[in-house]
Amino acid sequence: MDHSHAKPQPKKRVLVVGAGAAGISCAWSLSRHPDRFEVEVWEALPVPGGVASSCTVKDGKCVINDQVQGGAPSYRHNLRLLELFGFKPSRVHMRIAFGVGDEQWTNHSPSALTARLQPEIARFGRVLRWIHRLEPIFVFVPIDRLLRLLRFSARFRHAMVFPLVALFFGTGNQTPHVSAAVVARVFLDPQLRLFEYCPQRLLNSVPEMFAFPVLEEVWGTIARQSGFKMCCSRPLARLVRTPAGGAGGAGGAGGAAGGGAGGGGGCIQATDAAGATAVFDEVVFACDAETVLRTLHNPSWLERLLLRNVRYYTDYCLTHQDAAYMADMYDIRPEQRDNYFVRTYPGRDADKIEMSFNLCTYQPHLKASGVSDIFQTYFLDASQRRLWSDAQVAPDKVLAGRWMRQFAHTWTHFALWVPWVRFIQGTRHTWYCGSYTLVNTQEIAVISGLAAAERLGADYPFPDDPLAARQFDNYLAVVHGARRRGSKGSSSREQGSSSRGWWGWWAGWWGLGREKTAA
Structure with a gap:
C-alpha cells in the first residue's frame, strides 16, 4: 500500500x-x-x-x-x-554569618561556638555517614527527632544544624521536620554537595556559586x-x-x-x-x-x-536599606564580606529563624550601579508573626515588601x-x-x-x-x-x-x- x-x-x-x-x-x-x-x-x-x-x-x-x-555549579x-x-551568570562566593553574640559562627573562619561544640560536630559527622548508608529508612525520619534521640544538645541543633538547612533548602521554620536524609545530602553527596564536612568547624569552605x-x-x-x-x-x-x-x-x-x-x-x-x-x-x-x-x-x-x-506556609520578604536594623539583629562585620545572614529567635523559640541577604554583594547589576547596600529580610511563617521584627525596620528605609507562599518539604x-x-x-x-x-x-x-x-x-x-x-x-x-x-x-x-x-x-x-x- x-x-x-x-x-x-x-x-x-x-x-x-x-x-x-x-x-x-x-x-x-x-x-x-x-x-x-x-x-x-x-x-x-x-x-x-x-x-x-x-x-x-x-x-x-x-x-x-x-x-x-x-x-x-551543579545547576546545569x-x-x-x-x-x-545569550546570558552570562556571574560568579560569587557564598559567605554566611550565622547567629549573634556567643552563638556566632561562619563558614569561613573559626569561632568560640564551633570550638565549644567540636565534640558534637565530630559525632554529627559519624551520624551523617550512617544516615547516608541507610537512606531508605532515614528519608522518613525528621532531623530534629533523630538528633534528640541521639542526645545532641539544643544549642547544636538550634544554632548550627537548623539555620544551615533552612538556608540551603528554603525550609524556613519547618526545618526541624525536614528529612534526615536531605540533611545528609548537604554534606555527603559526592557530586553535588555544596560544602565539605569539617569535623572541627562543621563548615570551613567558601563555595563558588553563580548569581543570575x-x-x-x-x-x-x-x-x-x-x-x-x-x-x-x-x-x-x-x-x-x-x-x-x-x-x-x-x-x-x-x-x-x-x-x-x-x-x-x-x-x-x-x-x-x-x-x-x-x-x-x-x-x-x-x-x-x-x-x-x-x-x-x-x-x-x-x-x-x-x-x-x-502544605504551604506564608512568608514575608522585606527589601530595605536599614543598616542599623541589620547591625542590631545580625553579626555584621564588613571586613568579612558576608552576603548571607541567619539568626535564631531567643528563648523557647530558638528553633525558629530569620534570614537576610545583602543583594549588593552578589547581584552583578547592583554591584555595577554603585548603590549602597540593599538588604532583603525574610520573616517566616505568618502563623508565628508574634516573633517577627519587621516593625523595627525603619519605614523610610523600606524599598519593597512581598508576601509569598512556600511549600514545606518536611x-x-x-x-x-x-x-x-x-x-x-x-x-x-x-x-x-x-x-x-x-x-x-x-x-x-x-x-x-x-x-x-x-x-x-x-x-x-x-x-x-x-x-x-x-x-x-x-x-x-x-x-x-x-x-x-x-x-x-x-x-x-x-x-x-x-x-x-x-x-x-x-x-x-x-x-x-x-x-x-x-x-
Missing part, C-alpha cells in the same frame, strides 16, 4: 498553566517541535518568570532579583538555558524567542476535562504513549478570569498545588488526596506526596511540574518542566551534558516513574528508576535560590 500521501498527524494543542521557570522550560522544550505541538502559556502575572522575578526599587533607579538569586539546566539565550542576571529579562527573552504563545495577565479560572480525555493513568496518557503525535480531540476546556474559553489536548500545571485544586474541575480522588498533601512531603505523584502524571491528559514536585530549588523547577515536555514527546535538550542528564533521569524516575526516551534500556512507557536506584532522587539539588510562590 502506498503511504506517500498519508494524512499528516494534527498538532497537539498544549496549555501550560504558569510562566515560572517550570512552565517556560516546558513550553520552550515543546516549541522546539513546531510540527508536533502548538503551545500556549497562561500566566496570571504581567510578566513571565513566576517567583524568579525582578522588580525596580529606589524610584526605578535600581533593578533587583527579589526572590530567586542564584545557584550552584539553568546554566545551559542561560547560555543558549536580571531574571525578568532572562525569562522574557526565552518567551519572546521561542515558538509558543505567551499570554500574560491571563489567570486560569476553571479547567474542565471532558470524557474524551479518558481516565488513564500515567502509563496510559496520550502524551506518554503517543510520543507527541496526534491531537487528543480537544478534551481540555480552559476558561480564564475574563470568561474566555479555549480547547486543548493536554494541560501542564506549572503552578502551585493550591492553584491546581482551586481551578481543576472534578479532580480524581487520587489527585485531590495527593495535592492536598502539599518528611511528610517525601512520604505522602513525592513517591506517589507519578500515579497522577498524565491522568486524563494532565501533567504536573514545579519545584514542589520534589525539592525547593530553581534547578528542580527547570528540570520538572523539561520532564513534562519529555513525557509529552519532546526530545530532552541536553543529552550531551552528563551531569544534567543524570539529574534529569533521576527526577524522571521518581516523579514520573519513567525512563528517558533514548537512554539505555529505556521505553516511553517503562516504569522504574534510574541506574542509581529508586532512592537516586536524593541527588541533591540545592543552591542560593529560594523558590517561592507569590501569594
Whole structure:
C-alpha cells in the first residue's frame, strides 16, 4: 500500500498553566517541535518568570532579583538555558554569618561556638555517614527527632544544624521536620554537595556559586524567542476535562504513549478570569498545588488526596536599606564580606529563624550601579508573626515588601506526596511540574518542566551534558516513574528508576535560590 500521501498527524494543542521557570522550560522544550505541538502559556502575572522575578526599587533607579538569586555549579539546566539565550551568570562566593553574640559562627573562619561544640560536630559527622548508608529508612525520619534521640544538645541543633538547612533548602521554620536524609545530602553527596564536612568547624569552605542576571529579562527573552504563545495577565479560572480525555493513568496518557503525535480531540476546556474559553489536548500545571485544586474541575480522588498533601506556609520578604536594623539583629562585620545572614529567635523559640541577604554583594547589576547596600529580610511563617521584627525596620528605609507562599518539604512531603505523584502524571491528559514536585530549588523547577515536555514527546535538550542528564533521569524516575526516551534500556512507557536506584532522587539539588510562590 502506498503511504506517500498519508494524512499528516494534527498538532497537539498544549496549555501550560504558569510562566515560572517550570512552565517556560516546558513550553520552550515543546516549541522546539513546531510540527508536533502548538503551545500556549497562561500566566496570571504581567510578566513571565513566576517567583524568579525582578522588580525596580529606589524610584526605578535600581533593578533587583527579589526572590530567586542564584545557584550552584551543579545547576546545569539553568546554566545551559542561560547560555543558549545569550546570558552570562556571574560568579560569587557564598559567605554566611550565622547567629549573634556567643552563638556566632561562619563558614569561613573559626569561632568560640564551633570550638565549644567540636565534640558534637565530630559525632554529627559519624551520624551523617550512617544516615547516608541507610537512606531508605532515614528519608522518613525528621532531623530534629533523630538528633534528640541521639542526645545532641539544643544549642547544636538550634544554632548550627537548623539555620544551615533552612538556608540551603528554603525550609524556613519547618526545618526541624525536614528529612534526615536531605540533611545528609548537604554534606555527603559526592557530586553535588555544596560544602565539605569539617569535623572541627562543621563548615570551613567558601563555595563558588553563580548569581543570575536580571531574571525578568532572562525569562522574557526565552518567551519572546521561542515558538509558543505567551499570554500574560491571563489567570486560569476553571479547567474542565471532558470524557474524551479518558481516565488513564500515567502509563496510559496520550502524551506518554503517543510520543507527541496526534491531537487528543480537544478534551481540555480552559476558561480564564475574563470568561474566555479555549480547547486543548493536554494541560501542564506549572503552578502551585493550591492553584491546581482551586481551578481543576472534578479532580480524581487520587489527585485531590495527593495535592492536598502539599502544605504551604506564608512568608514575608522585606527589601530595605536599614543598616542599623541589620547591625542590631545580625553579626555584621564588613571586613568579612558576608552576603548571607541567619539568626535564631531567643528563648523557647530558638528553633525558629530569620534570614537576610545583602543583594549588593552578589547581584552583578547592583554591584555595577554603585548603590549602597540593599538588604532583603525574610520573616517566616505568618502563623508565628508574634516573633517577627519587621516593625523595627525603619519605614523610610523600606524599598519593597512581598508576601509569598512556600511549600514545606518536611518528611511528610517525601512520604505522602513525592513517591506517589507519578500515579497522577498524565491522568486524563494532565501533567504536573514545579519545584514542589520534589525539592525547593530553581534547578528542580527547570528540570520538572523539561520532564513534562519529555513525557509529552519532546526530545530532552541536553543529552550531551552528563551531569544534567543524570539529574534529569533521576527526577524522571521518581516523579514520573519513567525512563528517558533514548537512554539505555529505556521505553516511553517503562516504569522504574534510574541506574542509581529508586532512592537516586536524593541527588541533591540545592543552591542560593529560594523558590517561592507569590501569594
